[in-house]
Amino acid sequence: MSPQTRRATLVGLGALALGALGAAAMVVAHFRPEPGSHSALAIGGPFTLTASDGQTVSDSSYRGKWLLVYFGYTYCPDVCPTTLNDIAEALGRLGPLADRITPLFITIDPERDTPEVLGRYVMSFDPRIVGLTGTPEQIADVAREYRVYFKKRPTGKNPDDYLMDHSSILYVMDPEGRYVTLISAEQKPGQIAARLRQLISQSS
Ligand code: NI
Numbered sequence: 001m002s003p004q005t006r007r008a009t010l011v012g013l014g015a016l017a018l019g020a021l022g023a024a025a026m027v028v029a030h031f032r033p034e035p036g037s038h039s040a041l042a043i044g045g046p047f048t049l050t051a052s053d054g055q056t057v058s059d060s061s062y063r064g065k066w067l068l069v070y071f072g073y074t075y076c077p078d079v080c081p082t083t084l085n086d087i088a089e090a091l092g093r094l095g096p097l098a099d100r101i102t103p104l105f106i107t108i109d110p111e112r113d114t115p116e117v118l119g120r121y122v123m124s125f126d127p128r129i130v131g132l133t134g135t136p137e138q139i140a141d142v143a144r145e146y147r148v149y150f151k152k153r154p155t156g157k158n159p160d161d162y163l164m165d166h167s168s169i170l171y172v173m174d175p176e177g178r179y180v181t182l183i184s185a186e187q188k189p190g191q192i193a194a195r196l197r198q199l200i201s202q203s204s
Helices: 003-027 079-102 114-127 136-145 190-202
Strands: 047-052 057-058 064-071 103-108 130-133 148-154 160-167 169-173 179-186
Touching: 047 114, 047 136, 047 148, 057 160, 064 079, 064 190, 079 103, 079 114, 079 160, 079 190, 103 136, 169 190
Parallel strands: 064 103, 103 130
Antiparallel strands: 047 057, 047 130, 064 169, 148 160, 169 179
């Protein structure tokens, strides 16, 4: 195969893998893929969202920082709180290096996760974690850019009785806002910290 054909094939395989990822997430509330490496696929992109202080922010608000992007919701009974706990512990293990990282927790449940609700929630894990919400359209846009799957799953008669099925992946973006890699949300805090330390040291 020519380099071009090979590249196209790899990109095609990557797209297939992501398609399969979405399909798998439909049957599993929290699908956690194996960590990937550098990818030719576009992950991430411009977004406009609302921070917990009510300020409008965009992707460019965080230029200069490594981003650890995670999508979830505050009513999540299990995986989101565990993951946020792990992120907080990883930041602690990184010491001063954590100053170069901003963890973003983007809700996929904007109906219930108002800026205030989200702000209190992330603060309970670590004040360095930034909670972002938005209109349903803004959330759908940013989730599409990060290839995040989410779907409301009713659990009772009350309109508020529902869970959100969603993919559970940590995305690492570099200080220029470019996608670097995925980290499985199943990784232990020590592993997350070690991976971030490695990525940051490789780049400088
Ligand atoms: Ni969750």
